[in-house]
Amino acid sequence: MDYLSELNPEQKEAVLHKDGPLLIIAGAGTGKTKTLTSRIFHLIKKGVAPENILAITFTNKAAKEMRERVHTMLKNDPVFKLSSSGFGLPFMSTFHSLGVHILKESGKHLNIPRHFTILDKDGSLSVIKAVVKAQGLDPKQFPPERMQWTISRQKADLVTAQDYADKAGNQYFPQILASIWLAYEKELVKQKALDFDDLILKPVLLLKKHANIRSYYQNKWRYIHID
Ligand SMILES: Nc1ncnc2c1ncn2[C@@H]1O[C@H](COP(=O)(O)OP(=O)(O)OP(=O)(O)O)[C@@H](O)[C@H]1O
């Protein structure tokens, strides 16, 4: 029970919390990640299967840190060290990697090919530039960077190109943006590509639309951690 004695009373309380939501509010460097990784370790020690545990965070660096900390705890544990080779770690990644994972596994229900490529910000900007040009629009009047920003903001609010086009009516700017955006999405399909925003948007749409897939992941990941 060594890992529990390293914690202060509040951290220990959070680690021992088992079912239902728990929110930790604490300042920078006060031991939030330590608490979270200790809880993951604690759950595994108590017999929860690692594949039932999910941990997500925003940056690659933070995800790596979580993985390493949990791995070290498991490796140094007398019970788990023996089986360290075959012992699965929980799924610990960034939000975007989680999106990629879900889309690779279940994206076919949204007609997403299993082997898609991911366009970074520059890659997606190139496509938008090409679309603006192909539509004979003046890039000074419709700056691709601004089009990209607006599309990205909309996608973050779970708005699709079709939703946007349906609402654009006959307003000048929204109508043009809708035609750029629709052409952009068409080009992504052609290239079997997704942009960064799709890695969040598509899994959300998938889970909203398909109750069976939703319950599959709800059953799979019974303990979810967000750092
Ligand atoms: N109860 C504790 N006793 C001793 N050291 C601790 C304790 N809790 C955390 N630490 C140490 O303090 C440091 C910061 O902890 P941690 O990285 O978990 O904090 P954090 O709140 O996640 O920080 P950040 O805000 O940077 O993400 C680490 O080196 C950790 O091992």
Ligand SMILES: [Mg+2]
């Ligand atoms: Mg942290």
